[in-house]
Amino acid sequence: MTDPIEQRPPRYLCARCADTTQHRGVRWPEGFVCRRCYQKATRQRGLCPDCNRPNRLLPGLSDHAEPVCTDCAGIDDPRLTCTRCGDQDEPHRRGLCxxxxxxxxxxxxxxxxxxxxxxxxxxxxxxxxxxxxxxxxxxxxxxxxxxxxxxxxxxxxxxxxxxxxxxxxxxxxxxxxxxxxxxxCGILPAYDRNLDRFTSWLNTTLTTTEITQNSDVITGFATWNHLRKLRARAEDRPLPEGPIRNAKQEITVAIDFVNWLYSHNTALADATQAEIDTWIATGPTTRSTAMMFFKWCTRHQHMRPDLNLPRRRPRQRDCCTDR
Ligand SMILES: [Zn+2]
Ligand SMILES: [Zn+2]
Ligand SMILES: [Zn+2]
Incomplete structure (x- = not known):
């Protein structure tokens, strides 16, 4: 004769995952449900397949092992109902969903x-x-x-x-x-992502790059010639990468130019044709993109008006060193 007590399932046998070691959980009609399975069960929502009601908490299991609502599963647990809004949910704290x-x-x-x-x-x-x-x-x-x-x-x-x-x-x-x-949410107006990146690049460049002379001219060129135009373009449609890249390059090259002049003891207003030619000839091909800066400077009388601005050279391959 066996002892009837020994035939009983263990007190904490989870009806869902069959674990017997989790002692925290709930007693539902199907039996003990461990804390882990309870949490999983009380985070499912949707249409209950048994009663067809939409947006229900689906903690129960139907005969076909489908998640069903508390009514269909016979789960009578007031803790699953928020004491404030009446919505069914796993209580988050103090009876509230x-x-x-x-x-x-x-x-x-x-x-x-x-x-x-x-x-x-x-x-x-x-x-x-x-x-x-x-x-x-x-x-x-x-x-x-x-x-x-x-x-x-x-x-x-x-x-x-x-x-x-x-x-x-x-x-x-x-x-x-x-x-x-x-x-x-409409709290802030929409912004152009590329324009935004350019603006922060410009702020960083103007505050952290060493500009040995005429930093006001550089700031004016960057702000009035580039930022203003890019802003106007961004009002119509999103800014592509191309114009942003060009603007960055022209500003970088302009800084390089005034710094080069400074290192040759020349003020921007005194720059000669020979100095411009030397600077163009002795640096990378990107220096030819300074054309916009030269034009802007002569127009705003930061440079002499009688200068011949170098034309943009066709892109050269850097590997062409054959002689
Ligand atoms: Zn379990
Ligand atoms: Zn139901
Ligand atoms: Zn609530």
């Missing part, structure tokens, strides 16, 4: 210290974030210190709501993602 928790977190984050309400400008972002498909991943995303820094900074008005706030931030990837969110 993840979406309600996310709404609370964002409302607190977007409310300036001492204020009663969310900063008005950030309301569209609050709507977009709380309405997204997966509130759990948004809650995790909000733990990122760079996201927090930008969002609290903007809420507290330490950072203005401008493109520059994002382009100047120390965490470029995070800032770009947030900036795109601000644009998609």
């Amino acid at each position: 993840a979406r309600c928790c996310l709404t609370d977190d964002l409302t607190a984050l977007f409310t300036p210290p001492g204020a009663n309400d969310v900063t008005t400008e950030l309301l569209p972002l609050l709507d977009a974030l709380t309405g997204q498909e997966n509130p759990r991943s948004a809650i995790i995303w909000l733990r990122n210190p760079d996201v927090l820094d930008l969002l609290t900074g903007i809420t507290e008005r330490r950072y203005p709501i401008t493109h520059a706030t994002f382009t100047d931030h120390a965490a470029p990837r995070t800032a770009r993602h947030l900036r795109d969110l601000f644009v998609s």
